[in-house]
Amino acid sequence: MRGFREVGWVIAVAGTTLGCYMVNLRVASERAALDEVSNRIVLAQRDIRVLQTEIGTRGRLEQLESWNVRVLALSAPQAHQFLEGEFQLATLAAPQKQLDPSAPMVLAAAPAQPKAVVGGAEQGAEQEGRAARDLLQVASLKRELPASADEKAVDKAGQAGAKPVKAEAKPATPAAADKKIVPERKDKAAATPAGAAVAATKAKAKPKAASPTTSTKDSKARQ
Amino acid sequence: MNAPTPALVARPERLRLVGQRRQFLGIMHQRLMVGMLLFGLVIAAVLLRLIWLGLFGDHAGRQVGPSALLPTRGDIVDRDGKPLARTIDSWTVALQPAKVIGDKRVLAANLSRLMPEKDAAGWLAEINSGKTFIYLRRRAAPRLVQALNALGEPGIALSREPDRLYPQTDLAAHILGHTDIDGRGASGMERAFDDHLTDAATRGEPLVLSISGRIQQALEHELLSAKTRFNAIGAAGVLLDIRTGEILAMTSLPQLNPNIAGNMDPEAQFNRATLGVYEMGSTFKTFTVAMALDTGDVKGMGQMYPCYDRLALPGGRVITDTHPFGRACSVAEIMMESSNIGTALIAAKVGGERQRQFLKQMGFLDRVPFQLPERSRPLSLKAPWGEADTMTIGFGHAMAVTPLHLASGYATLYNGGVYRKPTLVKVDARHPAAPGRRVFSEQTSYKMRSLLRLVVTKGTGKKADAVGYRVGGKTGTAEKPLPGGGYSKTDNITSFAGVFPMDEPRYAMVVMLDAPRATAETYGWRTAGWNAAPTFGRVVARIAPMLGMRPDLKRDANMGEVLPYVREEK
Numbered sequence: 001m002r003g004f005r006e007v008g009w010v011i012a013v014a015g016t017t018l019g020c021y022m023v024n025l026r027v028a029s030e031r032a033a034l035d036e037v038s039n040r041i042v043l044a045q046r047d048i049r050v051l052q053t054e055i056g057t058r059g060r061l062e063q064l065e066s067w068n069v070r071v072l073a074l075s076a077p078q079a080h081q082f083l084e085g086e087f088q089l090a091t092l093a094a095p096q097k098q099l100d101p102s103a104p105m106v107l108a109a110a111p112a113q114p115k116a117v118v119g120g121a122e123q124g125a126e127q128e129g130r131a132a133r134d135l136l137q138v139a140s141l142k143r144e145l146p147a148s149a150d151e152k153a154v155d156k157a158g159q160a161g162a163k164p165v166k167a168e169a170k171p172a173t174p175a176a177a178d179k180k181i182v183p184e185r186k187d188k189a190a191a192t193p194a195g196a197a198v199a200a201t202k203a204k205a206k207p208k209a210a211s212p213t214t215s216t217k218d219s220k221a222r223q
Numbered sequence: 224m225n226a227p228t229p230a231l232v233a234r235p236e237r238l239r240l241v242g243q244r245r246q247f248l249g250i251m252h253q254r255l256m257v258g259m260l261l262f263g264l265v266i267a268a269v270l271l272r273l274i275w276l277g278l279f280g281d282h283a284g285r286q287v288g289p290s291a292l293l294p295t296r297g298d299i300v301d302r303d304g305k306p307l308a309r310t311i312d313s314w315t316v317a318l319q320p321a322k323v324i325g326d327k328r329v330l331a332a333n334l335s336r337l338m339p340e341k342d343a344a345g346w347l348a349e350i351n352s353g354k355t356f357i358y359l360r361r362r363a364a365p366r367l368v369q370a371l372n373a374l375g376e377p378g379i380a381l382s383r384e385p386d387r388l389y390p391q392t393d394l395a396a397h398i399l400g401h402t403d404i405d406g407r408g409a410s411g412m413e414r415a416f417d418d419h420l421t422d423a424a425t426r427g428e429p430l431v432l433s434i435s436g437r438i439q440q441a442l443e444h445e446l447l448s449a450k451t452r453f454n455a456i457g458a459a460g461v462l463l464d465i466r467t468g469e470i471l472a473m474t475s476l477p478q479l480n481p482n483i484a485g486n487m488d489p490e491a492q493f494n495r496a497t498l499g500v501y502e503m504g505s506t507f508k509t510f511t512v513a514m515a516l517d518t519g520d521v522k523g524m525g526q527m528y529p530c531y532d533r534l535a536l537p538g539g540r541v542i543t544d545t546h547p548f549g550r551a552c553s554v555a556e557i558m559m560e561s562s563n564i565g566t567a568l569i570a571a572k573v574g575g576e577r578q579r580q581f582l583k584q585m586g587f588l589d590r591v592p593f594q595l596p597e598r599s600r601p602l603s604l605k606a607p608w609g610e611a612d613t614m615t616i617g618f619g620h621a622m623a624v625t626p627l628h629l630a631s632g633y634a635t636l637y638n639g640g641v642y643r644k645p646t647l648v649k650v651d652a653r654h655p656a657a658p659g660r661r662v663f664s665e666q667t668s669y670k671m672r673s674l675l676r677l678v679v680t681k682g683t684g685k686k687a688d689a690v691g692y693r694v695g696g697k698t699g700t701a702e703k704p705l706p707g708g709g710y711s712k713t714d715n716i717t718s719f720a721g722v723f724p725m726d727e728p729r730y731a732m733v734v735m736l737d738a739p740r741a742t743a744e745t746y747g748w749r750t751a752g753w754n755a756a757p758t759f760g761r762v763v764a765r766i767a768p769m770l771g772m773r774p775d776l777k778r779d780a781n782m783g784e785v786l787p788y789v790r791e792e793k
Binding site: 021024042045046049050052053056057060061062065076077078079080082 | 277278292305306309311312388390391392393394436437440444690691692764765768773774775776
């Protein structure tokens, strides 16, 4: 029994050593695999570098320049092509103001004095004044409007357009009462300068311009 | 009684032999033991070493570590990180005639088919020349390598060698320089930073230059088109950031391809921007006026000088003006019309010694202290110089500097009056800007702005005006010196030195053309106002947006300081 103890020790030590060696071997193989991955990364990086160099060489600035000279002919922007900011950019994209001949005419600014009304508009003078005032209030946004304020304003604008107020209105021509004058009216309307004292307001609701009288007045007001 | 005296008795022979034998045995045992111990120690050492290696040693299969990407020579990149010089592995094909086993005639025929620079007889002569090693092609294309490999001739050796490649070819070639066949820097930044680029500790990080590839390309292209248009033999351009002294672009024409630098024409290898020294002519007048403003000899832009048709210098030489006034003229007018007479009179007021001091402070009497090895010492007279020389230097003759000197001088004058060494390495946290030394006062620097702008708005440099970028600058036309002495009547060096934007100077640039010809476009003129100035304007219009500047038609230098002193001709 005493002799076996020594053998046991030898076996134990040998086993432990072998175990340690196995662990070590395992670690070494893992480390080798890791190195292999690192190597592959390095090789991939090297390939990337080579490809980048090739792309950079093929797309070198001199080459791009010669393409530009021969084909594209792009040039540096001129001073007037630079903009000050968003507002200047917005002005470039602003739609051109186009007059709609079917839109009613309203005064852009001060409400018309009832006294100044001429022609057959006396009966609607009071109403006209109110309509203009309402418009001004809408424009200034100083007070709360009723829910249907927009529609109301438009309606009134329509009425105002239907019965325009203009001091220098020329006398109506009899032929103007005919519906055939519509294209002519359009031409005249287009000829009106955009920045004139009168402005056309687009109305969703068509003005009550069905009657020949109102249409005559309308056409006169536009002249 | 007396005891017998012991007689000399010898030990019996047998006994003596036994004693000796024992002694020998002892010694032998001892020696054997020592030998065994030695062997044991060696074996133990080997075992211990094996165990040590087993436990802590490197894996035997390990070949390439993570540092394998470290290039054999560091990259050079521009300030935006675009690679300008890289080392890649390229194919090298060589022939070892002793190892050729096939028919040499067939091999020579195949070689002449693949590499037609020599015919079959030529290749055969090469193979039979008795050399042991012949380079067939360095930096060979993969297709050629594949074809040569397919020949199956063991005498053909294929190998990969590190090779320096300049991907942008001609771009900034004179700045980059090139390497020799052994991969050592031979010129330019390659030579200046050879240790940095090859040292294992530093070559992993690229060398970042101050130049910008896009700006460099724009400058090179515009100069090349000007050179072609005016049929000049060469051109140079330098762009400096006047606050830091960084060289943002610098070029010299004819173009140089650093990939084949050794095979290029010497004319192309010559760097006109830093090696060529030229009399810069009227571009010097700006400095003369600035010196006089700084010393107080010129009190204001309205100070009058007698600019009549001719002026006799003390030595008897007579100078005239290209735009003669024929009357007294103000300092503003002298600059505007580039009057030699007026500038000579101002220079005489400043005096030779003070002029020399200023030139010394601006670095005009020494080599430009910057990285490139290729730089020339300016040509100047020996001090002290006389009054006639002072006047001559005053309008830009009798002294020759490089275009880089001139750009550096303008940078000094317009950055507030502080001289800073130019640099080709990007200024950042690791490389701070060089400390400056004051040359001109801030007031002088400020006053000179409107004067220089006046030259472009109303004077000789109108064609340099890039709309919206507030260019200020001065034209300079100097006759080219002839090799045998004297000056050419037909060849000029025309230059334009300028600064922009003039209301808040940021960049100084010099554009120079060597011997431009008159064309129909210039109405027969060869002066700088007709060739260098428009080139300058075109370059500014192109590079200013790249530099982050936006044109502004509402801003300008304070022209109210000079316009009252300019007579409006009717």
